[in-house]
Amino acid sequence: MMEDRRNVYLYYKRNSEIEGQLNTIKEFAKNYGFNIVDHYKESNIIVSFGGDGSFLQAVRNTNFRQDCLYVGVATNRPNSLYSDFSLDDKDKIIEAISSEQLEVRKYPVLEVSVDGQSSFLCLNECSIRSGIIKTFVIDVWIDDQHFETFRGDGMLVSTPTGSTAYNKSVNGAVVDPKLPCLQVNELASLNNNKYRTLGSPFILSNERKLRLQIVQDGNDHPIIGIDNEALSIRHVKNIDFKLSEKVIKTVKLKDNSFWDKVKRTFL
Ligand code: NAP
Numbered sequence: 001m002m003e004d005r006r007n008v009y010l011y012y013k014r015n016s017e018i019e020g021q022l023n024t025i026k027e028f029a030k031n032y033g034f035n036i037v038d039h040y041k042e043s044n045i046i047v048s049f050g051g052d053g054s055f056l057q058a059v060r061n062t063n064f065r066q067d068c069l070y071v072g073v074a075t076n077r078p079n080s081l082y083s084d085f086s087l088d089d090k091d092k093i094i095e096a097i098s099s100e101q102l103e104v105r106k107y108p109v110l111e112v113s114v115d116g117q118s119s120f121l122c123l124n125e126c127s128i129r130s131g132i133i134k135t136f137v138i139d140v141w142i143d144d145q146h147f148e149t150f151r152g153d154g155m156l157v158s159t160p161t162g163s164t165a166y167n168k169s170v171n172g173a174v175v176d177p178k179l180p181c182l183q184v185n186e187l188a189s190l191n192n193n194k195y196r197t198l199g200s201p202f203i204l205s206n207e208r209k210l211r212l213q214i215v216q217d218g219n220d221h222p223i224i225g226i227d228n229e230a231l232s233i234r235h236v237k238n239i240d241f242k243l244s245e246k247v248i249k250t251v252k253l254k255d256n257s258f259w260d261k262v263k264r265t266f267l
Pocket residue numbers: 050051052053054056080081124125161162163164165166167169226227228
């Protein structure tokens with residue numbers, strides 16, 4: 001039950017300016033019966049302060065908690081994709097997280113597994129880029145069927161909420177997070193008589209699985225990014241993707257649909 005959620009963990013990059021502002025927020029929250037906890041494992045509400053980058057970090061560093069509600073508070077610019085509140089909205093935040101009729105928004109999450117061993121979750125995207133000046137080659141498999149052979153700078157696999165991030169910069173479509181799917185996009189593909197790719201982004205249903213197989217031709221040490229972190233794995237062959245059964249839960253406010261957010265961020 002949402003009304004039982006009372007333990008709040010505040011996630012922020014420590015500096016004296018924000019500490020001062022947060023002291024007021026902490027006092028305010030306590031007066032409304034919330035406990036500010038020191039460790040995220042004790043919380044059931046996680047509030048991130050900063051921008052979208054901070055929200056991504058807050059979710060990653062607290063391990064994509066399924067039993068928590070995540071709340072994004074923008075500190076230095078207008079609200080963004082994941083930050084629904086600004087620092088001045090103290091009353092609005094308290095009202096939203098204490099409301100009995102609280103509506104929860106669920107964001108799909110991508111599951112990435114590298115060579116069948118390590119597995120990671122992403123809220124925005126996983127990017128695979130050549131680690132050297134030369135292009136590299138990737139075989140793309142959909143549901144165990146070979147689809148295309150890519151040669152170029154790299155590929156992106158994005159969630160719907162990640163569709164407005166890196167994916168958008170490479171002309172991918174903006175996707176409604178109510179659609180559980182993942183988007184595959186190219187980074188500068190070579191297209192000639194030898195290499196041919198679809199050349200446009202494509203969207204896969206949550207029932208599909210995708211494999212990117214790095215051709216082992218010497219240039220098989222890509223840089224793999226999960227949201228805003230780089231994986232330290234050096235040598236990679238197969239990267240498998242599917243939509244996770246996990247989701248990230250955030251507060252759903254009135255007049256703040258995904259498309260309202262897209263409008264305020266980009267238009
Ligand atoms: P950053 O490189 O410092 O900033 C990336 C920018 O993207 C920031 O302005 C950030 O917003 C914004 N952003 C992040 N997630 C977004 C989303 N889902 N929708 C719309 N905008 C979003 O890195 P960062 O702040 O740590 O964010 C990491 C993300 O940067 C990666 O997940 C990737 O999507 C993106 N990225 C984009 C490019 C590109 O567009 N060429 C290249 C590399 C990475 P805030 O200012 O509110 O934090």
